Amino acid sequence: MSAREQILGKIEPLAESKHPGAFQGASEEFDFRASLAVVGARVMTMAELETEFPGRRRYDKTLDGLSLAEIEVLEIDGEFGVAENGAIWLLEEALPHRVAPFICQHLVINVKKIVPHMHAAYEELGKVNSGFGLFLSGPSKTADIEQSLVIGAHGARSLTVVIHA
Amino acid sequence: MRVALFVPCYIDQFYPQVAVASLELLEKLGCEVVVPTDQTCCGQPMANSGFASSTEGCDANFSQNFEGFDYIVGPSGSCVLHVKEHHPSKKIRNSVYEICEFLMDVLKVSSLNAHFPHRVGLHQSCHGQRGLHLSSMSERNEKHFSKIEDLLALVGGIEVVLPVRVDECCGFGGTFCVTEEAVSVKMGQDRIKEHHANAVSYIVGVDTSCLMHMEGILRRQGSKVQVKHIVEILNHA
Amino acid sequence: MLSHAEASENFIADADRTDWHDETLWFVREKRDKVSKVLPEWEALREHASQIKDHTLANLGEYLQAFEAKAQANGITVHWAADAAEHNAIVHDIIAAQGSKILVKSKSMLTEECHLNDYLASKGIEVVDTDLGERIVQFRNEAPSHIVLPAIHLKKEDVGETFHQFLGTPKGNKDPQFLTEAARQHLRGHFLASEVAITGVNFAVAETGEFVVCTNEGNADMGAHLAKVHIACMGIEKIIPKRADLASFLRLLARSATGQLITTYTSHFHKPREGQEIHIMLIDNGRTRQLADPKYKNSLKCIRCAACFNTCPVYRRSGGHSYHQPVAGPIGSILAPNIDKKANVDLPFASTLCGSCSNVCPVKINIHEQLWFWRQDLMEAGLAPVGKTIGMKLMAFTLANPVIYRIGGSLLRRFAGLLNTRLNPWYKQREMPVAPQESFQEWYKKR
Incomplete structure (x- = not known):
């Protein structure tokens, strides 16, 4: 018997x-900027972005995964x-590539819309059939050494958000 | 009101003053207190050690002593919780009360002729708190309440001080106190350290077992801090 | 192997380190308290998540099949494994087909449970753990001591020394920022070179066939998106019915784990990218047995946040290694006996049953009650030491008979002084209670 049949057979x-x-009663009072x-x-x-990152690269389809590693600052949409x-x-x-927001040194994201919480976020997502997507919240971080927070573990060392809403 | 006083075995043998205070307090509050004289143990030590299957004798003896009472009241959160959760008789499970719970919820005590002019550190015993819900719990997002603090507030002259870790376990844990001796003692020492830092004269709790454990550490340390079961304070004129 | 009690005694022997460990994890618990208490709906969310899990477990077979069908339609290969050995063999086959001798792996408690690293090493394949904490303990040839904070038993001096030895960082440098940067550079090389990446799975969605991986470092994504082959390993209990259910779980997970609002990266893998293979491993390894037992089925709700570790007063003072299992702490103590009763007979007793674990659990697992049930089952299985069984039976007999109890009690009080000996574990660091002249009942008779 295959493992599949074995396992499914054992599940009574x-x-x-x-x-x-759906969850009812989520608070709505969240501040995206504060979060x-x-x-x-x-x-x-x-x-401010122009002054801080004049040489940044906007998303460009010609970039592949590995050359992305050379990019200092990447700007995407x-x-x-999510305010909460x-x-x-x-x-x-x-x-440009799934690894793009991770492999660049500094990341800039443009945001045009804000929803209050994760329940609203998944409503917004609906049944999107994209191959890959992620929630990204802040720069890469770790506290694995003595619980001291260090920014810039493996992913981007900084995240800058430009809010157009 | 007719009340059967449930005196846990180790209180009977080592802390009779807690049972005496319970008896006197309940009588002062107008209860007719019956003390079944053949009571022994609720069976908790065996059950929490994995031998619930061996507690039939204790359960039967408990039934013989307490059958027919509508209010079975004991000064020990953990023993009461054990009876409430595991005794085979539904009537008994529904009739057993921890004494603070009984004073607040049944007698609805709103004043006491008690005086205890000391600085007292409150120890939340886990089974009374998390098991019997005598007070709100630090882990939960719930409104603060405490039947224990409400009762102590009726005592004249008392100053109640809470530790920062307001409801961390003292490490007694039944047979845990000997099978995991090192962790048990460390937990107790850490609780006591907070009470020492608060410069209290007494540590008060609703479970004599926790107090016995902390008292053992306090005395070994040569500390002047003493332990008191809450009924000893509520009964202190 | 040392029992939990013996290992804890060794851990506590270093009092300063024990205090540090306790305070550091208590601080994490406090952060969790803070973020949970600003959400008025916190307790309702826990209840909601718990109900979703109840529903899922009641229909696990259907949801697993629905997930499989969707995932396959999305171009993902789904594998089933009945136990750890089968899991490891399948993973090895996939790697061997690729011809890789080295690969990157992000955190997966399941692969720890299956001892995958050792197995692959025996086949000549090197696994590079990429979570910083896991890399640290891997260098030291240790197991993670905490499922979220794998190196929490170590001080920065220890990490500095380890990195000096393995990465050539300057001796004596113990700055977390500097050491993290060294690991970043070291692991980036591996990310760029690896053709195979293994990750864990936090949630798998039956409705869509996608799976979600949460990290703060970004290591799972760095590995998965750069490798030609991505293998994601999950226990069958990680399934949830709908995509929208993720909202509740994600709101609870990071807040419970570290007091964060959400993990930095919450990646939804739906389809392989062009030219990539994604394999999903669905493992039983005792889970169906747990599911079939109403006493323990709720343990399968666990989302591995480790809040129960951080709140547990025993865990904080004994360290993860004292649990001698990949998943330590209260949840580990109710999972481990299902896999091996005899080897883990000590774990359900490594608790005071204080109940704090059940209170912090974001999916409301009755952990402390299950600890109690395991105690009964293990003792009934005859796994108690002979002395304990005799002692308990004798105690039960004495306490069931009022006359014998009275005689025993009076003897105990009269000769209590004899217990003041180092052979009595109570007396080692505590005084015995002072025995009174009269018991309460003796006093009462004269009243």
């Missing part, structure tokens, strides 16, 4: 327990931001 159906449906500050991201205006946790939904279609 249990007494039915209903799916509770970005908590997760270690900076918010800038376009003008996020789909929307500062996360920004990124879709594969808006990325």
Whole structure:
């Protein structure tokens, strides 16, 4: 017997327990900017961005995964931001490569829309059939050495968000 | 009101003053207190050690002593919790009360003729708190309440001080206190350290077992801090 | 192998380090308290997540098949493995087909459970763990001591020394920023070179066939997106029904784990990228047995946040290695006996049953109650030392008979002084209670 049949054969159906449906009663009072500050991201205006990162590269389809490693600063467009946790939904279609937001040294994301919380975020996502997507919240970080927070573990060392909403 | 006093075995043998205070306090509050004289142990030490299968004798003896009472009241959160969760008789499970719970929820005590002019550190015993819900719990997002603090607030002259880790376990844990001696003692020492830092004269709790464990450490350390079961304070004129 | 009690005694012998370990993890617990208490819906969210898991476990077979069908339609290869050995063999086959001798792996407690690294090493394949904490303990040939903070048992001096030895960092440099940068440079080379990447799975969605991986460092993504072959390993309990269910779990996970609002990266893998293979491993390894036992089925709700570790007063003072299992702490103590009763007979007893674990659990697993049930099952299975069984039976007999109890009690009080000996574990660091002249019952009779 295959492992599949073995496993499925061993799973006895249990007494039915209903799916509770969508979560009701989520708070709406969240501040996207405040959450970005908590997760270690900076918010800038376009003008400030020009001064800070004049040589940045906008998403360009000709870049492949490995040459991306050479990019200091990458600018991409996020789909929307989540106020409760500062996360920004990124879709594969808006990325030069799936690894792009991780492998660059510094990341800039444009955000045009903000939803209050994760429940609203998944409503917004709906049944998108993209191959890959992620919520990204702040720069790469670790606290694996004595719980001291260090920014820039493996992914981008900084995240700058430009809010166009 | 007719009440059967449940005196856990180790209180009977080593801390009779806790049972005496419980008896006197309940009588002062107008209860007719019956003390079944053949009571022994609720069976918790065996059950928590994995030998619940050996507690039939204790359960039967408990039933014989307490059958027919609507209020079975004991000064020990963990023993009461054990009976409430594991005794085979539903009537008994529903009739057993930890004494603070009984004072607050059944007698609805709103004043006491008690006086205890000392600085007292409160130890939350886990089974009373998390098991019997005598007070809100630090882990949960719930409104603060405490039947224990409410009772102590009725005592004249008392100053109650809470440790920073307001409801961390003291490490007694039944047979855990000897089978995991090192962790058990370390946990107790850490609790005591906080109470020492708060310069209390007494540590008060609702479970004599936790107090016995901390008292053992306090005395070994040569500390002047003493332990008191809450009924000893509530009964202190 | 040392028992939990013996290993803890060794751990506590270093009092300063024990205090540091306790305080550091307590701080994580406090961060969790803070972020959970600003969400008025926190307790409702826990209940909601718990109900989703109840529903999923009640229909696990259907959801696994739905997930499989969707994932396959998305171009992902799905493998099933009944146990650790089968899992390891399949993973090896996939790597061998690729011809790789070295690969990168991000955190996966499942592969720890299956001892995959050792197995692959025996086949001549080197696994490079890429989570910083896991890389540190891998260099030191140790196991992770915490499922979220793998190197929490170590001080920065230890890490500095380890990196000096393995990465050539200057001796004596113990600056976390500097050491993290050294690891970044070292691991970036591996990310760029590896053709195979292994990751864990936090959630797999039956509705869409996608799976979600959460990290703060970005190591899972760095590995997966650069490799030609991505192998994602998950226990069958990681399934959830719908994509929208992720909202509740993601809100709970990071807040419970580290007090963060969400992990930095929450990646949704739906289809392989062009030219890439994705393989998903679905493992049982005892989970169906756990599911079939109503007492323990709830343990399968676990989302591996480790909040129960951080709150556990025993874990904080005994360290993860004292649990001698890949998953330590309270949750580990109710999972491990399902795999091997005899080897883990000590773990359900490594608790005071204080109940704090159940209170912090984001999916409301009744952990402390399951510890109690395991104690019964293990003792009924005859795994108690002979002395304990005799002692317990004698105690039960004495306490069931009022006359014998009274005689025993009075003897105990009269000769209590004899217990003041180092042979009595109580007396080692505590005084015995002072035995009174009269018991309460003796006093009461005279009243």
